[in-house]
Amino acid sequence: EVDVSQHIEIPKDPLFGGLLADGFDEQSCLSRYESVLYRKTSAYKPSPYLVSKLRQYEDLHKRCGPNTRSYNEAVKQLKSGRNVGTADCKYVVWVCYSGLGNRILTLASVFLYALLTERVLLVDRGKDMAGLFCEPFPERSWFLPMNFPMIKKFDSFDQNSRESYGNLLKNNKISASMRSLPSYMYLHLTHDYDDYDKMFFCDEDQALLNKFSWLIVKTDNYFVPSLFLMPSFEDELNKMFPNKVTIFHHLGRYLFHPSNHVWGLITRYYKAYLSKADERLGIQVRIFDKGPAPFQYVKDQISACTIGEKLLPEVDVSGFTMNPSKKPKVKAVLMTSLVYGYYENMRNIYWEHPTMTGEIIGVHQPSHEEQQQSEKPLHNMKALAEMYLLSLTDVLVTSAWSTFGYVAQGLGGLRPWILYKSENQTTPNPPCVRAMSMEPCFHAPPFYDCKAKKGIDTGKLVPHVRHCEDISWGLKVV
Numbered sequence: 001e002v003d004v005s006q007h008i009e010i011p012k013d014p015l016f017g018g019l020l021a022d023g024f025d026e027q028s029c030l031s032r033y034e035s036v037l038y039r040k041t042s043a044y045k046p047s048p049y050l051v052s053k054l055r056q057y058e059d060l061h062k063r064c065g066p067n068t069r070s071y072n073e074a075v076k077q078l079k080s081g082r083n084v085g086t087a088d089c090k091y092v093v094w095v096c097y098s099g100l101g102n103r104i105l106t107l108a109s110v111f112l113y114a115l116l117t118e119r120v121l122l123v124d125r126g127k128d129m130a131g132l133f134c135e136p137f138p139e140r141s142w143f144l145p146m147n148f149p150m151i152k153k154f155d156s157f158d159q160n161s162r163e164s165y166g167n168l169l170k171n172n173k174i175s176a177s178m179r180s181l182p183s184y185m186y187l188h189l190t191h192d193y194d195d196y197d198k199m200f201f202c203d204e205d206q207a208l209l210n211k212f213s214w215l216i217v218k219t220d221n222y223f224v225p226s227l228f229l230m231p232s233f234e235d236e237l238n239k240m241f242p243n244k245v246t247i248f249h250h251l252g253r254y255l256f257h258p259s260n261h262v263w264g265l266i267t268r269y270y271k272a273y274l275s276k277a278d279e280r281l282g283i284q285v286r287i288f289d290k291g292p293a294p295f296q297y298v299k300d301q302i303s304a305c306t307i308g309e310k311l312l313p314e315v316d317v318s319g320f321t322m323n324p325s326k327k328p329k330v331k332a333v334l335m336t337s338l339v340y341g342y343y344e345n346m347r348n349i350y351w352e353h354p355t356m357t358g359e360i361i362g363v364h365q366p367s368h369e370e371q372q373q374s375e376k377p378l379h380n381m382k383a384l385a386e387m388y389l390l391s392l393t394d395v396l397v398t399s400a401w402s403t404f405g406y407v408a409q410g411l412g413g414l415r416p417w418i419l420y421k422s423e424n425q426t427t428p429n430p431p432c433v434r435a436m437s438m439e440p441c442f443h444a445p446p447f448y449d450c451k452a453k454k455g456i457d458t459g460k461l462v463p464h465v466r467h468c469e470d471i472s473w474g475l476k477v478v
């Protein structure tokens with residue numbers, strides 16, 4: 001039984017309006033059924049079309065997933081090195097790459113691409129994916145079988161790989177008219193990709209890629225906004241997501257169910273520090289500046305934003321006035337950061353002084369791991385737990401440039417205040433900005449008009465794909 005605190009209503013719909021399929025074993029993935037006890041009901045319902053697409057996808061995955069006849073047949077063709085184009089199922093393999101926030105965003109992007117192109121998504125488990133998440137699809141695993149012939153090559157795939165789509169194009173080694181094609185295609189979509197790799201985002205190129213039973217994708221980018229600019233996908237996307245800003249919100253809630261181990265981290269922390277508060281504020285502090293943290297200008301920025309935007313009350317620095325209220329309102333601040341200092345600073349401010357409003361502010365930080373250590377299992381479990389906990393808050397402040405924060409805002413359905421990236425070690429003015437939407441930002445989008453074959457500002461083509469608040473050249477759906 002779950003111990004539910006007063007503010008949580010008993011939900012009628014643990015499956016989020018049909019977003020999630022029924023029929024899973026509850027014990028093997030508690031978060032799937034219990035998350036609804038911790039989340040406020042989403043203001044956003046998935047469209048019936050999205051729901052039907054997901055059920056169709058699940059059938060496809062059952063029929064074509066790992067170790068099915070179709071899968072074995074397709075692997076045989078892959079090994080043969082020839083593209084005979086007769087396989088009845090097609091696949092897109094997501095290669096495990098980059099920090100956990102990035103991975104979550106790219107997995108959602110590749111899954112959306114799989115939905116759009118009727119491919120089966122297979123997930124490279126890397127070192128720790130299997131310990132972090134539950135299986136999202138009924139009956140068949142989403143993980144690439146360990147004996148998949150190319151797993152050992154994944155690490156070596158990079159911008160220079162001769163077999164990448166971009167390099168084949170650049171060297172005139174591939175075209176639609178070619179008779180014999182390789183048995184797979186490597187798509188290099190990481191931040192360092194070049195103009196040829198970016199041809200992925202052109203419809204004509206998609207027609208060619210459609211001929212491959214196997215696509216292998218390495219990416220650290222949420223590339224969804226650019227899919228919206230492709231005429232071949234636009235209609236389908238509009239049908240799936242009549243409310244455009246809910247793409248990651250729905251796909252994230254559909255795909256990412258924390259494993260029981262991570263769920264333990266989340267629920268214990270929530271019950272101990274957050275559930276009893278009247279209100280929860282999440283503050284994600286991710287500072288990319290070099291040098292010994294904490295930085296005073298960041299401490300100032302956090303205060304300027306939270307107090308300036310009235311997310312937290314001011315303190316009475318001079319006064320020793322006792323708080324008159326017998327039952328003051330308690331606000332819990334959940335701070336996440338690799339370092340300890342920002343938390344310590346804020347906790348002390350609200351411990352040492354009364355607030356002007358009489359509210360009591362409790363500040364909590366689950367961990368301070370000091371450094372990114374993406375290969376250590378418990379490290380990433382904590383990272384996932386913290387992204388998830390942030391998503392359970394009522395109001396959210398995130399840091400510019402950080403995918404960690406994007407995951408929290410998307411899962412939570414929250415439009416955060418974004419702390420601007422500081423320049424020259426000074427507090428930015430204004431310190432933060434309210435996000436236009438809860439969608440993540442695509443950090444390295446293409447600026448190319450596929451039809452006119454020339455450069456173009458892709459952030460100015462349609463009203464619902466704009467440049468991001470935190471990265472001026474990025475793109476996001478708004």
Ligand code: GDP
Nearest residue numbers: 099100101102336337338372382383402403404
């Ligand atoms: P990004 O670099 O901010 O876009 O986010 P990523 O999640 O892709 O990579 C950062 C990684 O650093 C995370 O996956 C964690 O491993 C670690 N990290 C960064 N900030 C935090 C934090 O606040 N808490 C924890 N536990 N880990 C963090």
